[in-house]
Amino acid sequence: MFLFTSCQVGAETIFKTEIRRLFPDFRLSFSRPGFLTFKVPDHLTPDAIANFVNRSVFARTVARSLGKINLENKEIGKNEPETEIKKTETLTQLAKKIWTIAETNRIFVNRIHVFRRDLLPPGEKGFEPSLTPELQMLHRILIEHSPKPKFLGIHHNNPNYPAQPNETILTVSEIDLGYYFIGVHLISEGLPIHSYYPGGILPIVLPDDAVSRAWLKFEEGIRWSDFPISQGDCCLDIGAAPGGGSQVLLSRGAKVLGVDPAEMNPIILNHPNFTHIRNKINQTKRSLYRNVDWIIADINVAPNYTLDVLEEPATRKDIPLRGMLFTLKLFQWSLVEHLPTYIERLRSWGFDEVRVKQLVFNRQELMVAARRCR
Ligand SMILES: C[S@@+](CC[C@H](N)C(=O)[O-])C[C@H]1O[C@@H](n2cnc3c(N)ncnc32)[C@H](O)[C@@H]1O
Structure with a gap:
């Protein structure tokens, strides 16, 4: 066979x-x-x-x-x-x-x-x-x-x-x-x-008004993860600029807090449900993101550093966080060998469901969906 x-x-x-x-x-x-x-x-x-x-x-x-x-x-x-x-x-x-x-x-x-x-x-x-x-x-x-x-x-x-x-x-x-x-x-x-x-291949086509190609991978990522992000949910987008990922969240009626020292696209910046914190996440006041239901992240750093960045908001007791959807950049393919360690680390933060996939619209990177089911 x-x-x-x-x-x-x-x-x-x-x-x-x-x-x-x-x-x-x-x-x-x-x-x-x-x-x-x-x-x-x-x-x-x-x-x-x-x-x-x-x-x-x-x-x-x-x-x-x-x-x-x-x-x-x-x-x-x-x-x-x-x-x-x-x-x-x-x-x-x-x-x-x-x-x-x-x-x-x-x-x-x-x-x-x-x-x-x-x-x-x-x-x-x-x-x-x-x-x-x-x-x-x-x-x-x-x-x-x-x-x-x-x-x-x-x-x-x-x-x-x-x-x-x-x-x-x-x-x-x-x-x-x-x-x-x-x-x-x-x-x-x-x-x-x-x-x-x-x-x-999910039949997803980049809309004319999409502000970045990242729109494709986050649209695919949300459908794949089945995260029920909806009207009024509060989302933190780490590495948000220029705003494709935020745009996917906004289209579902979420309120988005975008953290990034870089400039946002004006379409996103002027959206009534979007707030830009123009800074690195580690230099952002913690009190600014207290009511977050979901985190998405897409920062161009090595996987270990992405996890370091996520650890603080993910392990805080005062945040009602339900799930995180984020990319792990594979600057070398061999980083995949460390996946079990990354998954173990996420589980130790209380995420009982952790899934990893190279999505169709991911480039040399993986998408991780980590969710708290209980
Ligand atoms: C690949 S781009 C993000 C694309 C974006 N997610 C989109 O949907 O259009 C990576 C971004 O991560 C940002 N970044 C890198 N390190 C960061 C950090 N520690 N905190 C916040 N943003 C960071 C960079 O400034 C850059 O804009």
Whole structure:
């Protein structure tokens, strides 16, 4: 049995190290930037496969491989109008091959996910992970050619509509133009939100009025952490400038105290629910942030220092703090080795739920969600 899985471009080596540690009996097989396949023990259950994304910091999605398709014809990626008909023909030919693989493997499909491996790290040369128009077209053609009534489960034309628990997903991953891996995975209860979307990529697009790219990672972070930040909650944003993270909180109706010696974007600065404390957090009067429900932090320092900064507000008894969502900058990938120590430190401050993930819109950094459940 083979699994395929995807991650951020650049994170492959550290991802392989993580897999060797978590799953010593997995054997690396084919790989490309952002895409890895493993030979795994045959007895692995669909639930254990699905849970792989939960256990891994770097995995975005996973599927049991059913086969691959290599089309001679590479017309799919071309955009000239005269090749449109050719493109439809090629995708139809591809869709038929995919359904043959699903039928041969006797897969009852509830939903189809299509995604392409990333070609660049997020944020580089304007690239952000998302569904290409060709893959949206492939999704539509796959539905049109589904061998009904056997595959009646497919009920959504929107390729980004989130999957539901207990659905079986047929996944098509484009590796290069004309080259595809076909796989299947189950949506078990309790999986991270990423498992519900094609390629583990939440369909989040930077709005025109976003004041920084950090908007993307905090929007994704709040959805992933499921922190119920809402109207009137009081949030402390450490390292707030220019204000993308604060903007995400403000859009949920929260009141935000942004601490940063740097300048805030005027859109944020002039928001009635935003207060700027123009200073470093360690030089800020403690009494200014007494009623904080949530902390977000995004400061460009080593992970240990981020934790040093967070320790004071996180351990104060007079703050009704419920959770913290913050980035850990991986100036070297090897810092990941210290993750167990960081998590232990957070737990010792009373955070009983600590989760760490390299989110799709994180660059060389991790997102941590630490929550007090009791
Ligand atoms: C990556 S930027 C933050 C981006 C921001 N979160 C956003 O959403 O737009 C890092 C910021 O951390 C700030 N910073 C660094 N050390 C800090 C500290 N000790 N206290 C407060 N801010 C700090 C820097 O001034 C810088 O503006």
